[in-house]
Amino acid sequence: MSQRSTYICHTCGEIHNDWPALAFNSPMHYNELNDQDKEAIATLSSDFCTIAHGEDIDRFIRCTLYQPVNDHCEDLQYGLWVSLSEKNFEAYKQNFNNENYEVSYFGWLCNNIPGYQDTLSIPTTVYTQRGNNRPLVIPHEDFEHQFVQDYYGGITKQEAERRISEMIGLIND
Template identity: 45%
Template sequence: MTKMPYQCSVCNEVHHDWPAIAFNSPHYYHILSQEDKDKLATLSEDWCIIDYGDQTDRFIRAILRLPVIDTDQTLEYGVWVSVSEKNFVHYMDNFNEDIEGTTFFGYLCNQISEYDNTLSLKTNVVCGSKGQRPEVFPHKDQDNAFVHDCIYGITQEEADKRVHVLLN
């Protein structure tokens, strides 16, 4: 591995593994004006709600692991998925409980820069053990380069390149 050490912006520790490529918010929050963010939206580290009045969108933060070919490593993305009101309420009601294995449908709500279009890809969201963010798995029946890479992986060289861009 050609992983380079980096100082984590969260814990200030120096790490020698790949950092997660994380999004601070769902795309649909990010594109709101500051006025609309203040008026319509609530954002935390783990969830987001945008209430347009006639429609409410609900998002949760999750992890998507992209396999790296010929290694036992993954490149992690911290992504947001939109979920139904029913699933959002269940997730929030059980946020501090162990609901490992609970699975529900969601749409990916971030644009991964290396791909043409990752917004609104269909996914399964699988809850982890207590205190862990859920993991996202794109549905395999979608004709999309990102979905292909989620199934078959990317090269170590490509993973290093993505991390290098992130760190610089």
């Protein structure tokens, strides 16, 4: 029987025994801005981000991706950011509090996931969910990238725990 790992949640400060969501607080595009540009040209909330480059505006929403784990009953959850077109971003934002809003959008993955070479710009489909849950993001199966292959083929529990340790620094019981 494997030993359960515990971690201290960076949000609530409590100790948890389940697997944490591996969440990114912002899209990589926002992270690359200097502090002055973050104040002047960007807006960031827990679910939306925009960056204005003159008349061009980059638009991002926060989504959830569940990475299948083949030899475990729990999937690995990621909190990722995806860029959307202006039309789709505005439709999503307008329906953000609509519990029955279910549509899909094309988007580009906008975070670099540790353990993989450049995961920016992996094409995805974003599925909004009933009940105001964050949208699910699914990478396009025909895109050649190790992250996409791992998504469709699954990973091992050992690999999932390695990713968790790498991203948040677990404390073992």
